[in-house]
Amino acid sequence: MMEFDAQAWVGAAAVVGAGIAIGFGAIGAAIGEGYTAALANLAVSRNPKISGDIFKNMLVGQAVAESSSIFALVVAILLLFMDMGNATMLKAAALLGAGLCMGFGAIGSGIGSGFPAAQACLGLSRQPAASARLTTNMLIGSAVCQTPAIFSLVVAFILLFMDFSAEPFNPTWAALIGAGLSTGLAAIGSGYGGGMAAGSSCEGVARQPETIGNVTTIMLVGQAVAQTPAIFGLLVSFILIFKVFPETAQIQTAMALLSAGLCTGFGGIGPGLGNGMAAEGAVRWVARNLPSAADLMRIMLVGQAVSQSTAIYALVVSLVLIFVV
Amino acid sequence: MGDLGRIHQLIISVGGQKLTFNLEVILMTWIVIAALLVFGVIISRKSGILPHTMQVVGELFVGQFYQLTEDAVGKEYVEKYAPLICSVFMFVVFSNWLGIVPHLEEPTKDLNTPLSLGIMGFVIAHYAGIRSKGFKAYAKEYFQPVFFMMPLNVIGEVAKIISISFRLFGNIMGGSIIILVITHLCFSVLLPPFLLAFFGIFVGTVQAFVFTMLTLVYISIQVK
Numbered sequence: 001m002m003e004f005d006a007q008a009w010v011g012a013a014a015v016v017g018a019g020i021a022i023g024f025g026a027i028g029a030a031i032g033e034g035y036t037a038a039l040a041n042l043a044v045s046r047n048p049k050i051s052g053d054i055f056k057n058m059l060v061g062q063a064v065a066e067s068s069s070i071f072a073l074v075v076a077i078l079l080l081f082m083d084m085g086n087a088t089m090l091k092a093a094a095l096l097g098a099g100l101c102m103g104f105g106a107i108g109s110g111i112g113s114g115f116p117a118a119q120a121c122l123g124l125s126r127q128p129a130a131s132a133r134l135t136t137n138m139l140i141g142s143a144v145c146q147t148p149a150i151f152s153l154v155v156a157f158i159l160l161f162m163d164f165s166a167e168p169f170n171p172t173w174a175a176l177i178g179a180g181l182s183t184g185l186a187a188i189g190s191g192y193g194g195g196m197a198a199g200s201s202c203e204g205v206a207r208q209p210e211t212i213g214n215v216t217t218i219m220l221v222g223q224a225v226a227q228t229p230a231i232f233g234l235l236v237s238f239i240l241i242f243k244v245f246p247e248t249a250q251i252q253t254a255m256a257l258l259s260a261g262l263c264t265g266f267g268g269i270g271p272g273l274g275n276g277m278a279a280e281g282a283v284r285w286v287a288r289n290l291p292s293a294a295d296l297m298r299i300m301l302v303g304q305a306v307s308q309s310t311a312i313y314a315l316v317v318s319l320v321l322i323f324v325v
Numbered sequence: 326m327g328d329l330g331r332i333h334q335l336i337i338s339v340g341g342q343k344l345t346f347n348l349e350v351i352l353m354t355w356i357v358i359a360a361l362l363v364f365g366v367i368i369s370r371k372s373g374i375l376p377h378t379m380q381v382v383g384e385l386f387v388g389q390f391y392q393l394t395e396d397a398v399g400k401e402y403v404e405k406y407a408p409l410i411c412s413v414f415m416f417v418v419f420s421n422w423l424g425i426v427p428h429l430e431e432p433t434k435d436l437n438t439p440l441s442l443g444i445m446g447f448v449i450a451h452y453a454g455i456r457s458k459g460f461k462a463y464a465k466e467y468f469q470p471v472f473f474m475m476p477l478n479v480i481g482e483v484a485k486i487i488s489i490s491f492r493l494f495g496n497i498m499g500g501s502i503i504i505l506v507i508t509h510l511c512f513s514v515l516l517p518p519f520l521l522a523f524f525g526i527f528v529g530t531v532q533a534f535v536f537t538m539l540t541l542v543y544i545s546i547q548v549k
Contacts, residue, residue: 060531063527063528063531064531064535067492067495067496070495070496070499070500070503071495071499073499073503074495074498074499074502074503077502077503077506078502081506133396136393136396136538139531139534139535139538140535140538140539140542143492143535143538143539144488144539146488146492147484147488147492150487150488150491150492150495151484151487151488153491153495154487154491212396213396213397213399213545213549216397216542217545217546217549220542220546224481227481227484228477228481231477231480231481231484234484235480301469305471305474
């Protein structure tokens, strides 16, 4: 075994992790906020009389969309300034994993939570009387589509604060980085998809304010299903973090754990997006055709279940990689 | 900067079990409760048909939240849930605002406060669901759309607690860490008041509203 200077490596991993966390984490929220501003401009040009209200709504929506980047900034600051104490080499892997997790995890939710804010601004120009309901619906929608970013924050915190010094170095380092990648990557699709559902619900409320009860309920159900891939990612992360792996010299075991994280992570992107599209369609049409709400919801759920099957394949392969290989 | 992520704790060991008290959080929570009581007394004192300023504030506030509750759960449940929703909002918003007073800290900055509020909302929502639909119809919902989705539905429900409480915790703690770091970097010149206005008052209010509305929506999904 080579002689490592553990402290230096932990410091290096913290710096790299901080850069990754806020570098990637800055992508999503900026896109979402820009989209909100774009549609706010459109809304003002349609209905210049209420430009003040639209401006206020835009700022509130953008402040909520900013959350996921704030989470990334917090993780980056903690990585930079936290006192790690007498850390072992494993802590370096954990810190890198935390940075990766939060950086990737903030992308989808940042973009996604821009959609409801944007559609609420546009809806305000169409239906100024429904402003209170639109703002409420926007806040609920945007907050729920941040759930995947919150899962990433939870995993990043566990990786930051847990003490791994008792565990063997060889397979565990891969498990910790894999845990970060699993939740981080899986959160991209789910966050974006949840945002699509929330956006079309704001549009629906603006079209028919009295349907708000049904529209919000179907939006939440659709978002909950779209978040299932992120929950798979979280599940795999927890297994990778909390399971104790026996020490081994083989590189294959370690790579299997890393690949388990990558597998669920990438495998969750598509289903999250697809489920979001299904939910978007259902929510949009519920507002226009309330009597068929039950049919729409049933078809949405079945469609989402089918589109989710690929995430389940990825999950099964991950579990095989963790428990069999 | 080294004490970032450290908490003052009182650890008492009782019969082999460790009881941990986060002293600052308990003190701050009591300050919030006292502030709420004072606020309540000021609003309701000398109330009359010709309202004074604070009475108008209180009446507008309560009226607004009754309306929001009615939109979500319908007419028959307003009386039952609106007081809960009002108190959750007031507690969370006062907690979030407390950080702008020097030497005081937001109780919501500690995960225990949002987590217990989240668990409270979760238990109330599910109890309300069982009461209004009956246990059979309540349990049947977990087997939608297909029966083998049951474990996922259960995990999804539990994930709601995590997401609602970590959303509040992450935003408030994030705000206070950002304020701390930037104040440190700019030697407390010029910037901190604006940051406090943004993260303390604005984000604090929005997040308190989001937390309250999500609690309300989770109840409304269950009772409908």
